[in-house]
Amino acid sequence: MESVTQQVQQLFDEWARAGRGSRMEKGHWPTSSQILNRLDLKPGQLFLDIGCGNGYCVAWAADRVAPGGKAIGLDLSPDMIAEAKTHHSKPSVEFIIGQAETLPFETATFDSIINIESLYYYRDIPQVLSEIHRALKPGGQFAAMVDFYKENPYSAVWQDLMPIPMTYLSETDYQKAFQAAGLVDVRTERLFNPEPVDISTFQPGWGYDTVEDVIRFRQTIGSLAIWGRKPVPEAPHKNTP
Numbered sequence: 001m002e003s004v005t006q007q008v009q010q011l012f013d014e015w016a017r018a019g020r021g022s023r024m025e026k027g028h029w030p031t032s033s034q035i036l037n038r039l040d041l042k043p044g045q046l047f048l049d050i051g052c053g054n055g056y057c058v059a060w061a062a063d064r065v066a067p068g069g070k071a072i073g074l075d076l077s078p079d080m081i082a083e084a085k086t087h088h089s090k091p092s093v094e095f096i097i098g099q100a101e102t103l104p105f106e107t108a109t110f111d112s113i114i115n116i117e118s119l120y121y122y123r124d125i126p127q128v129l130s131e132i133h134r135a136l137k138p139g140g141q142f143a144a145m146v147d148f149y150k151e152n153p154y155s156a157v158w159q160d161l162m163p164i165p166m167t168y169l170s171e172t173d174y175q176k177a178f179q180a181a182g183l184v185d186v187r188t189e190r191l192f193n194p195e196p197v198d199i200s201t202f203q204p205g206w207g208y209d210t211v212e213d214v215i216r217f218r219q220t221i222g223s224l225a226i227w228g229r230k231p232v233p234e235a236p237h238k239n240t241p
């Protein structure tokens with residue numbers, strides 16, 4: 001029998017072959033770009049995108065961490081990674097097939113890690129957050145973005161539409177999970193999508209029955225961003241003479 005991980009991989013392989021990697025890029029960019037801009041990436045830094053899909057965020061980050069740095073994209077789906085290599089290869093970029101639950105990186109490697117619309121597909125979110133904490137440098141930052149969360153009422157039907165298990169958490173659940181993994185300065189924000197809805201191509205689906213539903217999501221509910229940082233260990237107190 002197929003494992004859930006195999007089912008998830010096969011689903012996203014199918015999505016990649018159907019061109020949904022670039023459709024997701026288009027749909028996620030208005031909000032994921034707000035996260036990327038706030039990371040304040042600098043030349044020489046190491047950046048990781050877990051569940052990178054077609055790799056668009058990795059390509060964007062690569063231009064900011066060069067020269068001297070590297071942007072890595074990791075995804076479970078070999079077909080997503082193949083698409084990323086085809087469309088977003090450039091110097092300072094690396095794409096790796098791998099699982100969020102067991103990151104193939106040394107402890108304290110990355111300055112910044114992101115995760116866009118991927119956390120809720122993981123069977124064991126605490127394990128993934130613990131791996132992210134391990135892979136971050138002290139002081140390194142992590143940002144996740146999710147549209148599937150309890151305060152977005154439109155997303156309530158998504159689990160019924162998807163053939164793989166998903167985890168439906170609230171904003172507070174995410175905050176607690178980040179804190180439980182040892183991340184500090186945990187905060188959430190809503191990211192709004194300023195793009196107009198194209199009425200001529202609108203089709204109902206994914207809980208959005210009307211154009212007004214999409215506008216309400218984009219302008220008043222928003223994508224949920226959760227931020228955290230790996231703490232810097234305190235320097236030992238020196239005894240004063």
Ligand SMILES: C[S@@+](CC[C@H](N)C(=O)[O-])C[C@H]1O[C@@H](n2cnc3c(N)ncnc32)[C@H](O)[C@@H]1O
Nearest residue numbers: 012024028051052053075076077099100116118
């Ligand atoms: C909805 S797509 C989002 C892709 C991309 N981040 C974006 O913004 O378009 C979710 C991605 O997470 C990946 N994924 C799901 N479970 C994973 C896991 N356990 N480890 C690594 N990647 C995973 C999928 O293969 C898929 O490419």
